[in-house]
Amino acid sequence: MLPDPNSLYGPLDPAPDAGYVDAPPRMGFFTDTSVCIGCKACEVACKEWNEVPGSGLDLLGMSYDNTGALTANSWRHVAFIEQPRPSGHGSAAFTGTPTGGTASAASAAVAAGTTGPTGTDPGLPPGSPPPAARMSVGDHGGARMSGGDRDDAIGGPVDVLGEPVAGSPGASTSNAGPGDAASALPATGRAAGPEFLGMPGAQPPGRGTGVEGRTDFRWLMMSDVCKHCTHAACLDVCPTGSLFRTEFGTVVVQEDICNGCGYCISACPYGVIDQRKGDGRAWKCTLCYDRLGAGMTPACAQACPTESIQYGPLDELRERAAVRVATLHERGVPEARLYGHDPNDGVGGDGAFFLLLDEPEVYGLPPDPVVTTRDLPAMWKRAGLAALAMAAATVVAFVGRSS
Numbered sequence: 001m002l003p004d005p006n007s008l009y010g011p012l013d014p015a016p017d018a019g020y021v022d023a024p025p026r027m028g029f030f031t032d033t034s035v036c037i038g039c040k041a042c043e044v045a046c047k048e049w050n051e052v053p054g055s056g057l058d059l060l061g062m063s064y065d066n067t068g069a070l071t072a073n074s075w076r077h078v079a080f081i082e083q084p085r086p087s088g089h090g091s092a093a094f095t096g097t098p099t100g101g102t103a104s105a106a107s108a109a110v111a112a113g114t115t116g117p118t119g120t121d122p123g124l125p126p127g128s129p130p131p132a133a134r135m136s137v138g139d140h141g142g143a144r145m146s147g148g149d150r151d152d153a154i155g156g157p158v159d160v161l162g163e164p165v166a167g168s169p170g171a172s173t174s175n176a177g178p179g180d181a182a183s184a185l186p187a188t189g190r191a192a193g194p195e196f197l198g199m200p201g202a203q204p205p206g207r208g209t210g211v212e213g214r215t216d217f218r219w220l221m222m223s224d225v226c227k228h229c230t231h232a233a234c235l236d237v238c239p240t241g242s243l244f245r246t247e248f249g250t251v252v253v254q255e256d257i258c259n260g261c262g263y264c265i266s267a268c269p270y271g272v273i274d275q276r277k278g279d280g281r282a283w284k285c286t287l288c289y290d291r292l293g294a295g296m297t298p299a300c301a302q303a304c305p306t307e308s309i310q311y312g313p314l315d316e317l318r319e320r321a322a323v324r325v326a327t328l329h330e331r332g333v334p335e336a337r338l339y340g341h342d343p344n345d346g347v348g349g350d351g352a353f354f355l356l357l358d359e360p361e362v363y364g365l366p367p368d369p370v371v372t373t374r375d376l377p378a379m380w381k382r383a384g385l386a387a388l389a390m391a392a393a394t395v396v397a398f399v400g401r402s403s
Contacts, residue, residue: 012230012231012348013026013249014026014230014245014249014351015245015246015247015248015249017245018244018245020247023247023248023249024247024248025313025314025315026248026249026313026314026315026351027248027249027250027287027292027311027312027313027314027351028228028249028250028287028311028312028313028314028317028350028351028352028353029225029228029287029298029301029309029310029311029317029351029352029353030309030310030312030317030318030320030321030352030353030354030355031222031223031225031308031309031310031352031353031354031355032307032308032310032321032324032354032355033220033221033222033223033308033354033355033356033357033363034324034328034333034336034355034357035306035307035308036078036221036222036223036306036308037221037305037306037308038064038078038080038219038221039078039305040078041300041303041304041305042076042078042223042299042300042301042303042304042309043067043074043076043077043078043223043300044303045299045300045302045303046075046076046285046299046300047075048299049288049291049299050075050286050288050299052073052074052075052283053073053276054073055067055071055073055074063080063081063082064080065078065079065080069271069364070224070225070226070271070272070274070284071274072274072275072276072277072279072282072283072284073276073283075225075226075283075284075285075286076223076224076225076285076300077223077224077225078221078222078223078224079220079221079222079223079224079363079364080219080220080221081219081220081221081222081358081362081363082219082220083218083219083220083358083362220357220358220362220363222354222356222363223300223304223308223309224363224364224365225272225285225300225352226251226270226272226273226284226285226287226352227270227272227340227347227350227351227352227353228249228250228251228285228287228350228351228352229251229269229347229348229349229350229351229371230249230343230347230348230349230350230351231347231348231371231373231374232245232251232347232371233264233267233268233269233371233372233373234251234263234264234267234268234273235251236267236371236373237263237264237267237373238263238264239259239261239263240257240258240259240261241254241257242254242255242257242258242259242282243264246289246292248287248289248292249314249351250286250287250289250292250351251351252286252287252289253273253281253282253283253284253286255281255282255283258281258282259281260275260279260280260281260282262275262282264282265282266372267372267373268372269346269347269366269369269370269371269372270365270366270369272284272285287351287352288300297311298311314351317353318341318353321338321341321353321355322338324336324355325337325338325355328355333357335357335358336355336356336357337355337356338353338354338355338356339353339354339355339356339360339365340352340353340354341353345368345369346368346369346370346371346374347369347370347371348371
């Protein structure tokens with residue numbers, strides 16, 4: 001017998017629909033990717049609290065991502081997405097054709113935001129000839145130069161800081177500008193070590209050098225997790241009841257009941273659930289169900305240093321997310337959007353939704369997910385009609401032959 005059709009699609013409150021009386025507010029995650037720094041603290045905290053086996057250090061060879069996707073051993077996955085395009089705006093990287101002029105400078109001016117001092121600025125600023133000279137002659141062939149070698153490279157004696165002594169041939173007698181430090185050295189001096197490029201620095205690209213110096217590149221980071229769907233197809237297809245809906249509206253796998261059939265894996269529209277090798281059972285994020293019952297915050301949200309992962313009542317998170325998107329739009333980030341927040345989408349809205357800075361496909365997310373069991377009633381109805389038609393045709397064939 002099929003369940004209530006509304007359990008397969010359409011708006012609903014998952015916990016009461018699952019039979020909970022006086023259920024608490026539905027809890028969930030709001031992941032703001034615009035403030036994610038890719039530190040992987042959420043991955044580590046998730047593994048430590050839930051005793052998830054290590055994933056190894058298998059770097060993919062194309063980014064700092066060392067897990068690649070959500071798996072049975074990675075319930076949180078921090079994706080690193082490198083984009084050779086301007087950041088903070090919706091214009092194309094190039095005007096006209098790829099060989100045309102870059103469009104990043106003008107759009108970066110909008111995205112740069114404040115131009116005044118915003119805090120400390122460690123590192124040596126560009127246009128400092130003595131420090132630049134000291135850095136460029138600091139090493140020669142991997143070995144520290146002696147005082148005599150440094151004298152020869154600069155063209156005169158240097159003090160304990162490596163700066164030319166006043167009045168010596170290597171001392172500067174004019175106000176040098178950017179790049180003069182390198183030109184003040186002979187060819188042998190410039191080849192002695194790395195040239196000073198004005199790094200390191202704490203300001204965003206282009207803040208200290210101007211928008212013209214910004215590059216057509218940005219790095220999107222996102223901590224992915226199980227979506228804890230309103231309409232969870234994994235629940236609909238599980239034959240053992242291993243997956244169940246909690247009083248908080250989340251979806252949990254009971255590993256001691258799972259028989260490893262794998263139906264839930266193919267049913268998930270997000271490809272979240274996975275079987276553990278050597279085990280055979282299905283595993284995924286539980287939204288730290290044991291911590292929720294004790295009134296605690298899930299481990300990943302507790303460990304996130306930037307509050308990219310926010311936990312709380314789902315209705316409050318949706319309101320907070322809408323305000324955040326509006327703020328980003330005002331600050332010149334028109335491509336900011338929410339994903340999985342709409343209760344009228346193909347899965348009835350997600351218990352874990354995201355703020356994205358590009359199309360969902362860029363992050364490896366389906367653009368329009370639909371619960372895979374939504375059409376089960378219609379499928380069974382059509383299968384029944386087809387079976388009746390075949391039975392009727394068989395009866396007619398036998399009756400016609402006997403007559």
